Amino acid sequence: MNKIWLILSREYISRVKKKSFLLTTFLTPVLIGGLYAMAIYLAVADSDEKVIKVIDETGVFVDKLENRGSLVFEFVDEPLASARAEVEEGNFTGLLYISDFDLNNPEGIKYYSMNTPGMELVAGVNKALEEVVRDIKIARMGISKEALDSLKTDISIVPINLSGEKEKQGSSEIAMAVGSFSGILIYMFMLIYGAQVMRGVMQEKTSKIVEILVSSVKPFQLMMGKILGIAAVGLTQFALWFVLTIAVVTMATPLLGDNVEDMARVQQTGMEIGTAPAGQNNITEKIKEVLDNLNLPLLIGSFFFYFLTGYLFYAALFAMIGSAVDSEADTQQFMMPIMLPLIASMMFLGAILRDPSGPIAFWLSMIPFSAPIIMMVRIPFDVPVWQLALSMVLMVVGFMATTWMAGRVYRIGILMHGTKVNYKVLFKWLTMKG
Amino acid sequence: MDILTAQGITKRYANHLALDRLDLHVPEASIFGLLGPNGAGKTTFIRIINQIIYADEGHITMANEPLSQKHIEVIGYLPEERGLYKKMKVGEHLLYFARLKGLNHSEAIRRIKKWFKKFDIPDWLDKKVEDLSKGMQQKVQFIATVLHEPKLIILDEPFSGFDPINANLIKDEILALREKGSTIIFSTHRMESVEELCDHIALINEAKKILDGPKREIKNQFRDNIFSVEHLNSLAALPAGFTIKSSQAIEEGLTESIIQITGEKKANDLLQVLIGQTEIRSFREIIPSINDIFISKVKADTHE
Numbered sequence: 161m162n163k164i165w166l167i168l169s170r171e172y173i174s175r176v177k178k179k180s181f182l183l184t185t186f187l188t189p190v191l192i193g194g195l196y197a198m199a200i201y202l203a204v205a206d207s208d209e210k211v212i213k214v215i216d217e218t219g220v221f222v223d224k225l226e227n228r229g230s231l232v233f234e235f236v237d238e239p240l241a242s243a244r245a246e247v248e249e250g251n252f253t254g255l256l257y258i259s260d261f262d263l264n265n266p267e268g269i270k271y272y273s274m275n276t277p278g279m280e281l282v283a284g285v286n287k288a289l290e291e292v293v294r295d296i297k298i299a300r301m302g303i304s305k306e307a308l309d310s311l312k313t314d315i316s317i318v319p320i321n322l323s324g325e326k327e328k329q330g331s332s333e334i335a336m337a338v339g340s341f342s343g344i345l346i347y348m349f350m351l352i353y354g355a356q357v358m359r360g361v362m363q364e365k366t367s368k369i370v371e372i373l374v375s376s377v378k379p380f381q382l383m384m385g386k387i388l389g390i391a392a393v394g395l396t397q398f399a400l401w402f403v404l405t406i407a408v409v410t411m412a413t414p415l416l417g418d419n420v421e422d423m424a425r426v427q428q429t430g431m432e433i434g435t436a437p438a439g440q441n442n443i444t445e446k447i448k449e450v451l452d453n454l455n456l457p458l459l460i461g462s463f464f465f466y467f468l469t470g471y472l473f474y475a476a477l478f479a480m481i482g483s484a485v486d487s488e489a490d491t492q493q494f495m496m497p498i499m500l501p502l503i504a505s506m507m508f509l510g511a512i513l514r515d516p517s518g519p520i521a522f523w524l525s526m527i528p529f530s531a532p533i534i535m536m537v538r539i540p541f542d543v544p545v546w547q548l549a550l551s552m553v554l555m556v557v558g559f560m561a562t563t564w565m566a567g568r569v570y571r572i573g574i575l576m577h578g579t580k581v582n583y584k585v586l587f588k589w590l591t592m593k594g
Numbered sequence: 595m596d597i598l599t600a601q602g603i604t605k606r607y608a609n610h611l612a613l614d615r616l617d618l619h620v621p622e623a624s625i626f627g628l629l630g631p632n633g634a635g636k637t638t639f640i641r642i643i644n645q646i647i648y649a650d651e652g653h654i655t656m657a658n659e660p661l662s663q664k665h666i667e668v669i670g671y672l673p674e675e676r677g678l679y680k681k682m683k684v685g686e687h688l689l690y691f692a693r694l695k696g697l698n699h700s701e702a703i704r705r706i707k708k709w710f711k712k713f714d715i716p717d718w719l720d721k722k723v724e725d726l727s728k729g730m731q732q733k734v735q736f737i738a739t740v741l742h743e744p745k746l747i748i749l750d751e752p753f754s755g756f757d758p759i760n761a762n763l764i765k766d767e768i769l770a771l772r773e774k775g776s777t778i779i780f781s782t783h784r785m786e787s788v789e790e791l792c793d794h795i796a797l798i799n800e801a802k803k804i805l806d807g808p809k810r811e812i813k814n815q816f817r818d819n820i821f822s823v824e825h826l827n828s829l830a831a832l833p834a835g836f837t838i839k840s841s842q843a844i845e846e847g848l849t850e851s852i853i854q855i856t857g858e859k860k861a862n863d864l865l866q867v868l869i870g871q872t873e874i875r876s877f878r879e880i881i882p883s884i885n886d887i888f889i890s891k892v893k894a895d896t897h898e
Contacts, residue, residue, distance in 0.1 A: 163694060166693050166694055167694075170690055174679070174681065174682065178681075367677035367679075367680070368673070368676055368677035369676075369677040369678060369679060370677075371673040371675050371676055372671070372672075372673060372676055372677070372691070372735070372738065373694070374644070375644040375646060375666070375669065375673070376666060376694040376695050377694055379646075571647075575641075575646070575647075577675075588608060
């Protein structure tokens with residue numbers, strides 16, 4: 161145990177002191193903060209009024225087009241040529257030209273501008289035109305506007321989960337976000353740090369350090385020390401990212417100062433265009449409500465559980481590959497079967513979110529290969545206790561099994577050089593006695 | 595007393611036998627040469643002593659106790675294939691190895707400093723391993739092997755990569771360690787160092803021990819009663835019991851003759867015969883070198 165600790169601390173200290181670790185750890189939050197600030201800046205910068213000149217020769221739309229968000233329509237009565245000249249000079253964003261209009265076959269409306277218009281702008285103009293046409297059609301059918309408005313009703317169903325101890329309100333959007341975010345985080349952690357375990361083992365083997373080390377420690381201790389040391393590095397990095405990102409974002413927000421007010425305005429107008437989801441206040445309130453309803457201790461507890469056991473499960477497999485091969489190129493054939501379940505889990509993410517308690521979700525959250533990702537996605541949707549317990553037991557059994565297997569292959573593999581390794585050889589090592 | 599005894603050690607791999615009922619006794623405070631051609635099973639045996647792998651059959655005792663995990667701390671092993679962490683500092687590296695062998699922090703530091711002083715390399719503590727030459731790295735590895743003052747030191751090709759000066763330095767350290775009571779198992783293909791250092795040797799070929807014993811005895815055992823004589827003029831025919839194997843002029847008036855004594859006659863009898871015939875300039879027995887013994891023994895064994 162003491163020796164595992166020594167190996168663990170060497171792995172940890174030597175990795176944490178590396179320039180690349182310090183760089184990625186401290187630059188990532190700055191980068192995220194920068195992106196955040198840039199997003200705000202761009203949203204604010206984009207809020208300038210876009211004035212669109214409209215020449216309507218049919219007279220159908222005159223003064224009826226409503227301004228939408230930053231789009232401002234200005235009707236003019238001048239020849240097309242002079243209006244086009246003004247657009248070319250850059251005085252206006254664009255020119256909408258309606259020369260001929262048939263209510264039943266609305267074609268031939270042209271939009272002139274100096275650059276290709278963005279999707280949002282085209283959608284806004286289309287929507288404004290469509291509304292005018294709709295109003296005209298409704299009027300022709302003899303329906304009053306009041307009667308039409310009274311038909312519109314906003315409904316938002318309140319999902320209530322009956323399976324828990326007490327009735328509670330849930331929100332599937334937030335559950336979805338929390339679930340897929342934690343699933344993806346675990347996926348990244350397993351992949352990035354698992355690969356580091358593999359490379360570390362391979363380096364020790366190819367540089368022949370391992371020949372000296374195994375006379376002092378058991379191969380299994382060496383492997384576990386490395387796996388646990390790298391896990392500690394990963395946890396440190398995630399913890400620092402978490403803290404630093406929050407710090408950078410909270411620091412960046414007041415720095416933007418006046419822009420925040422603008423941002424609020426942008427969100428308001430964005431809402432009108434129909435691109436932004438819901439109001440700011442609404443979101444924070446909802447988050448608070450959902451956090452109250454999500455079982456946070458369960459969520460955090462199982463996140464750490466699957467984070468760790470998932471990593472241990474895959475890191476053992478990665479260590480096994482690293483011990484068996486002589487060079488990075490040889491790893492390819494063995495990486496495939498390990499990567500496959502991970503990638504498949506990500507591919508099934510959509511299906512799981514659509515039906516979080518269906519048979520696919522159930523089975524994938526039981527199999528240790530996909531359970532860390534899939535079960536984490538399911539937990540915010542409330543999983544029956546027996547399923548969670550079974551999945552956790554299987555996970556523990558799973559990682560103990562891969563660790564045992566990896567240990568058997570590792571003790572032989574690290575001392576073998578120049579052997580052409582394939583699955584048959586791996587199996588032979590696995591079953592070979594001391 | 596024997597520090598290490600191995601009895602009936604057998605190790606099988608899937609398609610070959612690496613060790614076949616090997617018996618070995620390593621006397622305490624000796625330098626024991628473990629010899630054999632490539633692939634004979636030396637490394638397998640060394641790994642079994644280090645408990646890196648385990649024998650299928652047979653057992654090993656260390657100072658009369660069955661070999662166990664606790665012995666790891668009294669064994670030092672310098673493998674033939676050896677590396678260091680390139681990014682680590684020399685001092686940290688040695689500290690790490692020493693602590694893995696069970697030394698505590700302050701004791702390890704004290705001994706590292708002592709060795710640095712001995713090798714006259716006080717400024718290496720903060721040097722990175724990657725900045726060292728191959729020979730310098732070998733020196734660090736040697737220190738790492740003996741830092742925990744092991745009772746049994748196993749050195750596999752310890753001189754590879756060293757220039758003659760540093761090879762001598764290491765040689766002196768090996769002799770000094772034996773003086774202090776350590777036992778050294780020494781595996782090498784450089785027969786001149788076996789000749790120079792070893793007290794005992796064992797020769798392994800194709801998984802089996804084919805020769806074993808004190809070096810002096812083995813050399814005696816392989817004596818063929820052949821003598822080299824430098825003399826003036828040439829020799830006439832010798833009486834029965836003496837055969838001239840070859841005779842050639844080496845410089846003006848001086849001839850070297852190789853003479854074998856057969857039967858009951860002794861070296862003194864040959865001298866008396868020669869004195870009557872010629873003037874002798876030098877007379878010595880040709881004792882086979884370990885190199886010759888190695889080659890003839892392995893060849894004979896393999897061709898059986």
